[in-house]
Amino acid sequence: MSEGLPTPDYSLSIEQRESVYEPAEDTFLLLDALEKDIKKLRALDARIVLEIGCGSGVVSTFVAQNLGKHAFHLGTDINFVAARCTRQTARMNRIELDTIQTDLIRGLRLDRVVDILLFNPPYVPTESEATTDIERTWAGGPTGRGTLDRFLPEVPRLLSSQGVFYLVALHQNDIPSLLNHNEKELKGEIVMQRRCGIEHLYILKFSRI
Amino acid sequence: MKLLTHNFLSSRFLKNVATGYPLLLRVNEKELREVEFDQDFVQNIMPKVDYNCLVSTLMAIGEQGALPNELPENWRENEELLKELHRVLVKIEVIVGELECPESGRVFPIKDGIPNMLCQEDEC
Ligand SMILES: C[S@@+](CC[C@H](N)C(=O)[O-])C[C@H]1O[C@@H](n2cnc3c(N)ncnc32)[C@H](O)[C@@H]1O
Numbered sequence: 128m129s130e131g132l133p134t135p136d137y138s139l140s141i142e143q144r145e146s147v148y149e150p151a152e153d154t155f156l157l158l159d160a161l162e163k164d165i166k167k168l169r170a171l172d173a174r175i176v177l178e179i180g181c182g183s184g185v186v187s188t189f190v191a192q193n194l195g196k197h198a199f200h201l202g203t204d205i206n207f208v209a210a211r212c213t214r215q216t217a218r219m220n221r222i223e224l225d226t227i228q229t230d231l232i233r234g235l236r237l238d239r240v241v242d243i244l245l246f247n248p249p250y251v252p253t254e255s256e257a258t259t260d261i262e263r264t265w266a267g268g269p270t271g272r273g274t275l276d277r278f279l280p281e282v283p284r285l286l287s288s289q290g291v292f293y294l295v296a297l298h299q300n301d302i303p304s305l306l307n308h309n310e311k312e313l314k315g316e317i318v319m320q321r322r323c324g325i326e327h328l329y330i331l332k333f334s335r336i
Numbered sequence: 337m338k339l340l341t342h343n344f345l346s347s348r349f350l351k352n353v354a355t356g357y358p359l360l361l362r363v364n365e366k367e368l369r370e371v372e373f374d375q376d377f378v379q380n381i382m383p384k385v386d387y388n389c390l391v392s393t394l395m396a397i398g399e400q401g402a403l404p405n406e407l408p409e410n411w412r413e414n415e416e417l418l419k420e421l422h423r424v425l426v427k428i429e430v431i432v433g434e435l436e437c438p439e440s441g442r443v444f445p446i447k448d449g450i451p452n453m454l455c456q457e458d459e460c
Contacts, residue, residue: 211448
């Protein structure tokens with residue numbers, strides 16, 4: 128958990144828990160990485176912040192609370208209940224943010240304007256693809272990267288010239304290949320890593336070359 | 337859904353749709369949110385906003401108010417205008433309504449303030 132910066136209040140009802148990802152170690156590792164980088168993030172003077180798969184909304188709300196200046200915060204989730212939960216979490220913390228129910232960024236017209244891009248994707252390797260909302264929160268198909276690999280090609284199109292992309296990944300997702308997935312346009316680095324039980328989690332950060 | 341969000345939505349992902357922008361907005365329920373005026377925010381976000389889309393959408397939902405049809409050159413210094421831009425960009429909130437693709441007529445519902453841009457595989 129982050130210590131210095133305030134973390135958002137949130138509360139998921141029993142019904143929400145059936146399909147919305149409850150903040151877990153991966154979520155908090157991402158918050159810790161964002162906290163570690165907060166000075167740099169503030170210096171970006173971000174105008175547009177976009178989170179893919181916003182779930183409970185804790186990550187987007189955390190960024191909005193701590194950037195210092197008002198940016199425009201958008202979140203997408205394929206699950207309507209999650210998109211609604213993110214709005215609820217934001218409001219609970221007096222944060223303004225909009226959510227869109229969609230697959231990744233479908234329907235969004237945000238060419239080269241996103242200053243901070245965030246994604247904690249479903250990353251667990253699973254034999255088959257997810258079929259329910261709750262499975263879609265974590266199940267990543269045979270490589271664990273099913274959803275992520277569909278998203279990665281969009282990243283250069285979204286990022287502003289100074290934009291940064293934070294990604295949660297698992298050791299099994301093949302960190303070196305992720306870091307170099309687009310050497311022509313993006314440089315990647317490991318911001319943080321942590322072993323949480325059986326999961327070895329990473330926070331990767333990408334920016335334009 | 338704020339009108340600023342609407343400004344960033346398009347249905348270009350649909351099959352046979354060339355631009356899919358601006359999406360036609362119909363509002364059944366809206367509210368005005370309390371958001372503190374932030375001049376910096378408006379000045380910084382306006383260069384990313386498609387002003388024609390904003391104005392035509394405001395007209396369609398009866399909210400154009402005092403906004404001019406074209407953004408005057410000195411908009412950055414005009415506090416009244418900045419306040420009005422702030423109101424229409426982030427204070428007006430569409431709770432229930434729909435978005436319509438200007439080319440195909442495909443409708444995307446807005447429920448609980450959330451537009452649903454999902455589509456079937458054979459649509460895109
Ligand atoms: C691991 S959870 C992360 C939730 C939250 N951001 C967090 O860090 O706690 C992954 C999220 O991605 C969403 N998701 C899965 N597939 C998606 C897709 N194709 N498009 C948008 N969101 C998706 C899930 O519904 C879920 O909310």
